[in-house]
Amino acid sequence: MTNRSHVSSPSADDAATGSTPEAAFARGLGEYVTASPSPFHAVATAAAALDAAGFTRLSETEAWPEGPGGRYYAVRDGALIAWVLPPGAVAGAGYRVLGAHTDSPGFKLKPRPTTVSHRWYQAGVEVYGGALLNSWLDRDLRFAGRLVVRGENGPREVLSATGPVARIPQLAIHLDRSANEALTLDKQRHTQPVWGVGDAQDADFLAVLARAAHAPSSAGEQAFEAVAPEDILGYDITVADTQSPELIGAQSNLLASGRLDNLTSVYAGLRAMTDHVAELEAAPHVSILAAFDHEEVGSETRSGAGGPFLEDVLERIAAARGQSREEHLREIAASVCLSSDAGHLVHPNYEGHHDPVNTPEPGRGPLLKINAKQRYTTDAVGAALWAGICEDAGIGYQEFVANNDIPCGSTIGPITATRLGMRTLDVGVGLLSMHSARELVHTGDLLALNAAVASFWKG
Numbered sequence: 001m002t003n004r005s006h007v008s009s010p011s012a013d014d015a016a017t018g019s020t021p022e023a024a025f026a027r028g029l030g031e032y033v034t035a036s037p038s039p040f041h042a043v044a045t046a047a048a049a050l051d052a053a054g055f056t057r058l059s060e061t062e063a064w065p066e067g068p069g070g071r072y073y074a075v076r077d078g079a080l081i082a083w084v085l086p087p088g089a090v091a092g093a094g095y096r097v098l099g100a101h102t103d104s105p106g107f108k109l110k111p112r113p114t115t116v117s118h119r120w121y122q123a124g125v126e127v128y129g130g131a132l133l134n135s136w137l138d139r140d141l142r143f144a145g146r147l148v149v150r151g152e153n154g155p156r157e158v159l160s161a162t163g164p165v166a167r168i169p170q171l172a173i174h175l176d177r178s179a180n181e182a183l184t185l186d187k188q189r190h191t192q193p194v195w196g197v198g199d200a201q202d203a204d205f206l207a208v209l210a211r212a213a214h215a216p217s218s219a220g221e222q223a224f225e226a227v228a229p230e231d232i233l234g235y236d237i238t239v240a241d242t243q244s245p246e247l248i249g250a251q252s253n254l255l256a257s258g259r260l261d262n263l264t265s266v267y268a269g270l271r272a273m274t275d276h277v278a279e280l281e282a283a284p285h286v287s288i289l290a291a292f293d294h295e296e297v298g299s300e301t302r303s304g305a306g307g308p309f310l311e312d313v314l315e316r317i318a319a320a321r322g323q324s325r326e327e328h329l330r331e332i333a334a335s336v337c338l339s340s341d342a343g344h345l346v347h348p349n350y351e352g353h354h355d356p357v358n359t360p361e362p363g364r365g366p367l368l369k370i371n372a373k374q375r376y377t378t379d380a381v382g383a384a385l386w387a388g389i390c391e392d393a394g395i396g397y398q399e400f401v402a403n404n405d406i407p408c409g410s411t412i413g414p415i416t417a418t419r420l421g422m423r424t425l426d427v428g429v430g431l432l433s434m435h436s437a438r439e440l441v442h443t444g445d446l447l448a449l450n451a452a453v454a455s456f457w458k459g
Helices: 012-017 021-035 039-052 205-211 260-275 309-320 325-333 380-393 413-420 443-458
Strands: 070-076 079-085 095-101 106-117 120-128 141-149 156-161 194-197 213-216 222-224 232-241 246-248 254-257 286-292 336-340 367-369 398-400 423-428 439-442
Touching: 021 039, 021 246, 021 254, 021 260, 021 443, 039 070, 039 079, 039 141, 039 156, 039 260, 039 286, 079 260, 079 309, 095 260, 095 309, 095 413, 095 443, 106 205, 141 205, 205 213, 205 232, 254 443, 260 286, 260 336, 260 423, 260 439, 260 443, 286 309, 309 325, 309 413, 336 413, 336 443, 380 423, 380 443, 413 423, 423 443, 439 443
Parallel strands: 095 286, 095 336, 336 423, 367 398
Antiparallel strands: 070 079, 079 286, 106 120, 106 232, 120 194, 141 156, 141 232, 156 213, 213 222, 246 254, 254 439, 367 423
16 A cells, blocks of 8 residues: 655745755755766766775675675676675575666767768767657757776776767757657757867867866766877767756755666665665675666666676675575575666646556655566565565655556566566656656655665665
């Protein structure tokens, strides 16, 4: 049964000024989004927070510590897995995994990215995931991600994040009078960003990325590096909006931001783990945050949920604990994964696109996502688990199911359940404008998801 209690009831003055706990948490998420214009930046920013909380980064190519106890994390490209291994972890208590993803729909930079048309410098991009293309028009855009550059001892990786350098300009209404009735964007011809003006021989977009190269420190600072464009051997570069996340609405209880799908879940897990790490060390089970890449394009990569990253980490944790294969499988059987990804709130202008009975609303708590075709993995046992988690956290929640006439999306939940056989349920905060360059969420739902994740891990 759905619990519709609110997280809290702030005073009218606090709500109007945005000084509530919900607003403070939302601002923290906004800062994380700003620092994370690409999956690689999301991982680097999370790693800095974990370092500050006493976690140790482990390399997959080196031996891992053996024995009980420890705070650890590992990075694989644009994905990160962090875990708390309690000194008194009980054999057979299982793993409690929060699964999320670091990528968002948008655009990725193509090879040979520099093009020139009528003195307009343009960057060659291709569509990444199911982006709402029209939402990216006439916005000030930045490029960010990973560069692999030539070094004295072989290729090395650095991050690059430009400021606002580009824009995808719309065609003026005078030149297309039907634009307001039927806007159609050709993915190849109409989505190439403009980033400058000049003669063709002077255009070099790789030089723009080279000037923006930097390396994050453990303190989260970014030191710029001298990178020559000709030394760039490869890159994974995405496009991000530069408009700052903002608290909006008369009560300052709505957060408008890019990349809410799915940095809302990554941040909820990161904060729950770092804020409550001492309590997690007293739990009988192992708590795990798994933030994968490439969910928006199917997850079938080495750093996606369809790859072996989580399975590899679980096997190495079992080995560090001295567990046999039989004991490891018992741990998996006793485990639970919360697949946390953004969902849909009822859109007030398009009510007919939603289920007429299950109608998620802003500020009523995070979603429990259910689908008969198992596009979401929640079953009756999972629903009962979620009800208990939310009751312990003192928050409300609400169910989401799709309208029967509209195909349902999916998440990493079915992939994780299939790969590992772990009980998995799908949850997340509700949004408006999902897959837009700028999405909208209720601040109370953000804090409620964080509380639910903390309750899940603390047990």
